[in-house]
Amino acid sequence: MDLPPKVVSYLQDEFLEEARPFCFLIDGDYRLVDSWGQSDWCGLSGIRPAVDMREPAPFLVGMPISAVQKFEFIEMPGRAIVTMHVIPDNGQCYVVLLDARREHASIQSKQQSVNELRLMHGRQHKLIARQRDLISELVEAKSELDHHRREAERISANKSRFIAMMSHEFRTPLASIINYAELAGESGTSSNEIQKSIETISRSAMHLTSLVEAVLDDASLDAGQVELLEHDFEIVGLLNDMAAMMAPMAAEKGLSFAAYADPDVPKTVYADEVRLRQILINLLGNAVKFTVEGGVKLTATYNDGRLVVTVSDTGPGISIEDQERVFQAFERGRGRAETGAGLGLTITLRLVELMRGEVSLDSMPGEGCTVSVHIPVMAAEEGSTSSVPVLPLPGEETIAAMPLSVLICDDDEDMVTLVEHYLHRSGYGLITSSDSSEAIAKTLKFDPDLVLMDCNVPGVGGVVAARVLREQGYSKPIVALTASKLSDEQKSAFTRFFRKPASMQKLLTEIKRLTH
Amino acid sequence: MTPLTSKVCVVGDFAVGKTSVVERFVTNHFSEEYLSTVGVKIDTKEIDFPTLGMTHKLVIWDVAGTEEFGAREMAYLRGASGYIYVADGTRAATLKAIERLHKQILEAYGAAPGVLLVNKRDLEPDWEVSDERFDAIATRFGNAYRTSAKTGDDVDQAITRLAELIIDNDMRGG
Ligand SMILES: Nc1nc2c(ncn2[C@@H]2O[C@H](COP(=O)(O)OP(=O)(O)OP(=O)(O)O)[C@@H](O)[C@H]2O)c(=O)[nH]1
Ligand SMILES: [Mg+2]
Numbered sequence: 001m002d003l004p005p006k007v008v009s010y011l012q013d014e015f016l017e018e019a020r021p022f023c024f025l026i027d028g029d030y031r032l033v034d035s036w037g038q039s040d041w042c043g044l045s046g047i048r049p050a051v052d053m054r055e056p057a058p059f060l061v062g063m064p065i066s067a068v069q070k071f072e073f074i075e076m077p078g079r080a081i082v083t084m085h086v087i088p089d090n091g092q093c094y095v096v097l098l099d100a101r102r103e104h105a106s107i108q109s110k111q112q113s114v115n116e117l118r119l120m121h122g123r124q125h126k127l128i129a130r131q132r133d134l135i136s137e138l139v140e141a142k143s144e145l146d147h148h149r150r151e152a153e154r155i156s157a158n159k160s161r162f163i164a165m166m167s168h169e170f171r172t173p174l175a176s177i178i179n180y181a182e183l184a185g186e187s188g189t190s191s192n193e194i195q196k197s198i199e200t201i202s203r204s205a206m207h208l209t210s211l212v213e214a215v216l217d218d219a220s221l222d223a224g225q226v227e228l229l230e231h232d233f234e235i236v237g238l239l240n241d242m243a244a245m246m247a248p249m250a251a252e253k254g255l256s257f258a259a260y261a262d263p264d265v266p267k268t269v270y271a272d273e274v275r276l277r278q279i280l281i282n283l284l285g286n287a288v289k290f291t292v293e294g295g296v297k298l299t300a301t302y303n304d305g306r307l308v309v310t311v312s313d314t315g316p317g318i319s320i321e322d323q324e325r326v327f328q329a330f331e332r333g334r335g336r337a338e339t340g341a342g343l344g345l346t347i348t349l350r351l352v353e354l355m356r357g358e359v360s361l362d363s364m365p366g367e368g369c370t371v372s373v374h375i376p377v378m379a380a381e382e383g384s385t386s387s388v389p390v391l392p393l394p395g396e397e398t399i400a401a402m403p404l405s406v407l408i409c410d411d412d413e414d415m416v417t418l419v420e421h422y423l424h425r426s427g428y429g430l431i432t433s434s435d436s437s438e439a440i441a442k443t444l445k446f447d448p449d450l451v452l453m454d455c456n457v458p459g460v461g462g463v464v465a466a467r468v469l470r471e472q473g474y475s476k477p478i479v480a481l482t483a484s485k486l487s488d489e490q491k492s493a494f495t496r497f498f499r500k501p502a503s504m505q506k507l508l509t510e511i512k513r514l515t516h
Numbered sequence: 517m518t519p520l521t522s523k524v525c526v527v528g529d530f531a532v533g534k535t536s537v538v539e540r541f542v543t544n545h546f547s548e549e550y551l552s553t554v555g556v557k558i559d560t561k562e563i564d565f566p567t568l569g570m571t572h573k574l575v576i577w578d579v580a581g582t583e584e585f586g587a588r589e590m591a592y593l594r595g596a597s598g599y600i601y602v603a604d605g606t607r608a609a610t611l612k613a614i615e616r617l618h619k620q621i622l623e624a625y626g627a628a629p630g631v632l633l634v635n636k637r638d639l640e641p642d643w644e645v646s647d648e649r650f651d652a653i654a655t656r657f658g659n660a661y662r663t664s665a666k667t668g669d670d671v672d673q674a675i676t677r678l679a680e681l682i683i684d685n686d687m688r689g690g
Pocket of ligand 1: 115528529530531532533534535536537547548549550551552553554579580581582635636637638639663664665666667
């Protein structure tokens with residue numbers, strides 16, 4: 001049923017007032033045919049028939065006029081906002097523009113807030129993401145700092161552990177030296193015993209020297225720069241040395257000491273002897289130190305390319321917790337400088353790892369302790385070179401061909417005695433002096449075949465003395481033997497330069513060569 | 517000689533700077549204020565091509581921003597000779613929107629000349645579009661610019677390029 005005419009007419013009035021329709025008719029070339037309604041509000045007043053409507057109404061450009069179309073909310077260049085209806089009619093086309101300003105405004109304000117909200121959301125997301133990044137950056141920076149701090153702590157712990165370790169290691173050979181020196185000095189000691197004491201002392205001294213080298217190695221142990229110094233040596237010799245070093249210490253405490261090598265153990269092996277020695281000294285030193293009653297046993301066996309040395313004692317043993325602590329401290333590469341049983345073990349673990357070996361520990365509190373070290377070693381061929389004797393016996397090459405004289409200038413009496421001893425045995429005549437000025441006078445007077453000069457001696461000093469001698473026309477070799485470091489310039493005053501402690505063997509060979 | 521007149525549509529996600537780019541191009545002004553476009557806004561601008569001896573009049577339809585066209589927007593696009601795609605370099609998602617809109621246009625009206633403007637280049641610290649991403653999309657659109665409606669950087673160049681592309685296309689199409 002139709003609406004009552006009264007209502008239709010009312011709505012019509014209402015709509016026309018609101019929409020202010022403007023209608024125009026164009027032909028197929030967009031030229032104006034006719035127009036109706038108000039045109040001022042949409043900026044199209046004053047258009048004349050035949051004008052190309054695309055000029056005043058550019059939105060017609062490109063618009064096909066063959067189909068009914070509706071375009072909502074077109075904002076024209078003059079800011080009018082229209083809804084456009086296109087109604088084709090027989091090759092011509094009606095275009096109706098309705099004022100859409102009011103609806104547009106209400107949609108605009110809604111859309112505006114929606115879009116602004118979305119933009120804000122986007123920005124918030126970005127901020128949150130950035131904050132998250134910042135936080136994770138902070139966390140990362142913090143963990144890096146923590147890492148550095150832990151690293152610093154570790155290094156400092158390592159340092160103190162290292163110092164504790166070294167003093168421990170030094171003490172054992174030092175104790176042996178002191179003990180044997182005492183023994184040798186006692187009246188009533190047989191010459192055979194004295195000879196044995198001296199041998200042990202020099203071996204311990206050698207070991208101390210090796211330790212000094214090991215200290216330098218150890219400094220670079222963390223950096224992984226340590227190399228094994230492998231060479232052929234006799235296992236039995238090593239065990240004998242250990243026995244010689246440890247047995248008196250054990251005896252002093254009333255402990256028994258036994259060393260035993262399985263027949264399967266190769267005579268000569270290829271391995272790092274110094275480190276193996278360190279390992280054994282550590283293990284044995286600990287065993288003797290902590291055992292109050294009973295004894296210490298050292299055994300060596302050989303199995304599948306692995307040398308197994310076992311040190312067992314009847315000491316107090318190590319609790320499971322302490323064992324774990326020792327192994328953990330080692331694994332973490334840190335740990336306090338533990339006192340007691342743990343320390344020697346930690347050292348041993350480090351060294352054994354270096355030698356690609358393993359350590360096994362079997363102990364219960366109150367039931368003693370057995371530590372086995374398994375180290376891969378190569379059995380050397382029979383008859384290969386073994387260790388060099390510590391104290392050189394005068395050999396063919398060190399005996400002077402004819403009576404020759406050497407002047408020694410050194411204020412260290414022991415040193416003079418030692419050198420004198422060797423040179424004498426090698427057939428040299430000796431002139432000694434403890435003062436460099438006196439040495440100059442003696443040299444010029446007796447014209448020795450060689451001058452052996454300590455640098456840090458009373459008088460003008462070794463370097464000056466050597467220069468004076470040269471100026472005075474002394475042309476024979478002047479050899480420096482000194483504990484101090486010399487600059488190249490200082491060295492140039494001498495024919496040769498030896499740093500204390502020097503190998504007597506080398507020194508003798510060189511002296512012989514120079515006086516030949 | 518009547519100048520060549522072409523309808524071009526500016527499309528892209530909301531608030532990427534479509535209205536600002538057109539305003540910069542037509543009146544050489546810029547406003548920081550955001551007034552979201554509802555429906556479509558018509559502007560015209562003539563570009564002289566002295567070397568070609570011609571003037572190209574662009575009737576620019578600055579379409580309300582959207583990430584996907586609806587029926588109302590599709591109606592606006594009918595009869596366009598070229599497209600100005602605008603994205604916001606500080607919002608990577610608006611590049612995705614461009615790809616979607618481009619696809620819709622292609623499906624509805626076929627291939628037409630177009631240029632891509634990755635806008636707000638002046639907001640460097642906030643930039644989200646990597647060079648790789650830009651290069652990749654630039655290759656696909658053929659003509660891509662990093663523009664700023666605020667400073668005017670490359671806005672004229674981009675739109676003038678589109679005007680050339682349309683001339684080219686017209687001449688080839690007969
Ligand atoms: N810094 C900077 N701001 C810009 C740039 N272009 C546009 N804007 C700002 O971005 C906001 C949106 O710009 P409009 O041009 O309105 O964006 P639109 O794409 O037309 O947005 P809709 O009409 O909603 O689709 C406004 O606040 C502008 O001032 C630009 O190159 N640099
Ligand atoms: Mg806009």
